[in-house]
Amino acid sequence: MSEKELVRFHIDGLEVEAAKGQMLLPVALEYGVEIPHLCYHEAVSSYGACRLCLVEVTKGGRTRMTTSCNYPVEAGIEVAVSTENVQRARRMILELLLARAPHSEKIRTMAQEAGVEEARFRVLDVDDCILCGLCERVCREVVKANAITFVNRGDRREVAPPFGDPLACIACGACVYVCPTDCIKMEERGDERTIVRWKRTLKMQPCQSCGKPFAPLFQLNWIIDRAHLPKDFYALCPVCRKTKKG
Ligand code: SF4
Ligand code: SF4
Ligand code: FES
Structure with missing residues (x-):
């Protein structure tokens, strides 16, 4: 059986190593880098539904925002987990999630930690499901x-x-x-x-x-x-x- 190719890259300046193609979120978590997430679980495939695990990835001089639970890692990428842009987007997503699931303790805590007190949006027929799958x-x-x-x-x-x-x-x-x-x-x-x-x-x-x-x-x-x-x-x-x- 062929050995998996290992690649090196940086998360917030920390050099990390992982198998090429492994998803970014579990690698970050393994190295103790916290990235908020809701629809990821190590036992099942990634789905990229909640959008909360956003990070900025710089590759070949270009930076873009992406969800980390379904981003396959590559050699040399630079990952930033909480830039101003990421934090702003995360707050917006948490507002939407809070509107969908206002009774969820977990989402309320996450929203509070991100500085979101209340959702400006209204969702009819709230049943606390965020369709994370x-x-x-x-x-x-x-x-x-x-x-x-x-x-x-x-x-x-x-x-x-x-x-x-x-x-x-x-x-x-x-x-x-x-x-x-x-x-x-x-x-x-x-x-x-x-x-x-x-x-x-x-x-x-x-x-x-x-x-x-x-x-x-x-x-x-x-x-x-x-x-x-x-x-x-x-x-x-x-x-x-x-x-x-x-
Ligand atoms: S019921 Fe909704 S929030 Fe709960 S796991 Fe299923 S899709 Fe996610
Ligand atoms: S839907 Fe029923 S069978 Fe499927 S995981 Fe839930 S309890 Fe188990
Ligand atoms: S954990 Fe990545 S989109 Fe939900």
Whole structure:
């Protein structure tokens, strides 16, 4: 297998090294350079949706502003992460995001840190979703359930189960975990788990030892089928499984 070509370049004057073609944002984060970001997650492909990870890149004497999560690095580029231009653009983006997701703790904190107190824009039907697509990518690329997708265009664009039918959702909660605005809620009542945003409720399997319901039966069987595991692989909850092993 061929070794990846390593390239050197500068981020805010700091010399860094990375594999050619690697995206700029993870390289910066690895070197401890903070760049605000919302739609990037190391577990899934980059999508460049929130525009928050803007930086200025100088290459061959020309400087341009670009999102860093989907910018492949090259030898000799000079990256500046918080120039006046970048800060101004970031503030504008945060105002827009704040208008879309006014209840998001994360966005409010980011906006405050950037000096944005209030959004001048108004968005009707606010539901705190910034259309970052992280939930859709994690469901498709990691969980591989393809239970949700982007639907509609323009103002009506949203992430939802295809044709409004959440039947493919295994209620694993991965989308809940990655959503940067916390607008996908998961509730557990008795032996049922509900992913509120997708209107999906599934019965949970009780642990054969302690009796506590611990995960949706549909999810466990789905994993067992795909990974060719023994049928009783998930008979015990994680706690009893650990105790038994110990
Ligand atoms: S809870 Fe449903 S929609 Fe969310 S990642 Fe799991 S399968 Fe996909
Ligand atoms: S529901 Fe959350 S993760 Fe999904 S697109 Fe909206 S903000 Fe992003
Ligand atoms: S993190 Fe780069 S565009 Fe969202």
